[in-house]
Amino acid sequence: MARANRAMVRSYADDLRLFPTWTKRVGLLVLAALYLLVPLYIDDLWGSVLALAGVTAIGALGLNLLTGYTGQPSLGHAAFIGLGAFVAGYYGGGRFADGVGYDFPLFVYILIAAVAGGAVGFLIGLPALRLRGNYLVIVTVGLVFLALYLWKKWTTFTGGNQGSPMPIKAELSIGVWSIDFLKPTVFGKELGPKQGLLYLAWGLVAVVALLIKNIARTRPGRALQAVRDRDIAAEVVGVSLFRYKVSAFVISSGIAAVAGTLYGLYLGYLTPNEESLGLVLSIQFLAIIVVGGIGTIYGSILGAILIGALPRIIDEFADSFPFVTDDPAKAGFTKGALSTAIYAVLIIVFLVLEPRGLAGIWRRIQAYFKRWPFSY
């Protein structure tokens, strides 16, 4: 008797498999090889672009857990990103030379950021029990303004209007093995901070993706999705709204704060203002999960790569377009304006034509090849 295909789901255990088919396992190996090799050969520019995309992907994964899996819309992500970044500056030694803060190693300040983000997320999660939809969005928008005000006034922690330098090292030691992600040596090759951040950010993307995948495919994940689809019905069948809504806020905010620490490392210096930590940053995260695909893990990652790299791709290739001009006074688009326009068009196009985002397109491609060469 022929063996059933590995992709066939016959039991709960089958359903829980992370990599059920050989193609997925090969894909995982390819990704692991890329993770190890790309930073060794990539130049500083594209290293910088991909490192930022990795940082953004971590934050987007956190938001997707909250908005995509639990159905709690939030525009407060920028507040948690800021919290994480300032934790890195204060506890990671950014201002230690000036006698301010601490000089803890990477693991410790990332942990502090995660706990602090989770604690604030808990407080924000409480009103979410009584609010939903647009009302919840307004509360989270208020959080961004409140946080900005706090960052500007809490000079000990953030440096106030002057801002705060970020850590100049990001060391991780396990036993005798140690690496400084801002100055790593890999396979005997000394790399720059961009390449080091690539390792750190994408390593954390893998950890966070695995964490969210594990939440999503088990009982808590089903509870979160039940809350998203019909919260009252979910409560009637025994899902605790308090536990799951608040937990989603805690985990999502903790992840966002972790992304914030890396954002701080990437920027090198952070000043609290609307440009760096304002509402636009929150909207950008929402755009990433919309374009990538709400409620999917790889959608958040694809969205972060696309939205993160888009401005630079446009900058690099814009000169080939006849309607791109260097002079804002002339007819046509400047590079910056073109980037913003394409960004806006992408969001509209995905919302109207493919609400499931890049993940939806990817699923269709997969489905096509599953049936190939038959069309039925």
Added chain:
Amino acid sequence: MRGKNLGRLVGVLAAVTLALGATAPAAFAGGAPTQKTPPDVPGFDGNNIKLGVITPESGLAATVGRPLTNGNRIYWQSKNAKGGVGGKYPVELSVEDSRYQVEAALQAYDKIKSDVVAFQQVLGTQIVKSILPRLKQEKGFAGPATLDSIWIKEADLMPVAAPYQVEAANVMDWYQKNGGKGKKICAMAQDDEYGAAGLDGLTQSSKTLKFKVSKTVRFATTSDVSAQVGELADANCEAVLLVSLPNDTASIITKMIGRNFTPQVLGLGPTWLTGFESDANNGSFYVDHFVWVGEGPAWGDQSVPGMAKMLADVQQFAPDQRPDQYFAFGYAQAWAMDQILERAVKNGDLSKAGIAKASNQVGTLKFDGLVGDYKYGKAAKDRNPPRASTIAKIAVGVPIGLQAIETNVASDAAKKIKLRG
């Protein structure tokens, strides 16, 4: 044996004599170092020197970035027409659009850092702060296009012109001497590093000039400022030190007119934009109630050699260039870099470390009055920025809309300003 030793001695003496002969003219010509040919380094291929520019060429801040970069360009075009640095190395600018966003600026930095010997211009306080740790790590050198005092002691940066604190002190001194004594003084500043620098100058000068600041309000850039203007109006402020950028200046003045609130507005350098004076709604307010403080002589003042040089270059290389204070700053910034590069070429070292070293050997950066001379000294800690500013009233039909009342004056209050950095 003895004859052999004598032969060696004669040989050594001959070699020493030849070596002295070769170096003597330079050595006796005033002790200037002999000009060596700089070896090829990133950004210098033996013929051309490449400098980086990271500036907003699109977005709101492009109104500042574009003329500033044009100022850089015209200076170097003029210099290149004379052969370039050291008379033989023309300078090329590699311009990247930062869109006034830190992430885009950092990527632009990473893109061109290996292709340039130094950065002629990096615009934006937050952007400079983010790039600075990288400059330190990679031993780079850059000209910040902001007047924050925090750059003064940074060995990797090339500040030019008087800081905002000095501007604030000079305009307050002028106001006190011109009818402002005993008047109710207030301040309106944007809520960031630039605003803090302006307010710092106001606070320090209030102690020297013995006046009280009755009310201070802050605002977020491009936000609605009705409440803040209302607070100043309710406090009956008779003078307002304004620390803003042009977009906000326009909306603040509109709100003041709307409330029929007409204090004497004292605006720091970046508050102003050419064309405000001709605005149909606000133009007369500027003419009657606005005084500007900034750098250098009035545009077109041929009596100042630095301005005359710039105007001659503008006429030759960019006759369409409109009068613009940001252009003049960009021109001065390139002039500063030129003095440092000239020294680096003389030293025969255009490497990043060589340029940083040259900056400690130039002594004082001189601009023939276009902006104040800047003492650089032997190390960054010795730097001392100029203390002079120009006070101008607003007038229609004059270049930039600014008519100088006092040119390049340094008040006691400005001289006493303590600059953090």
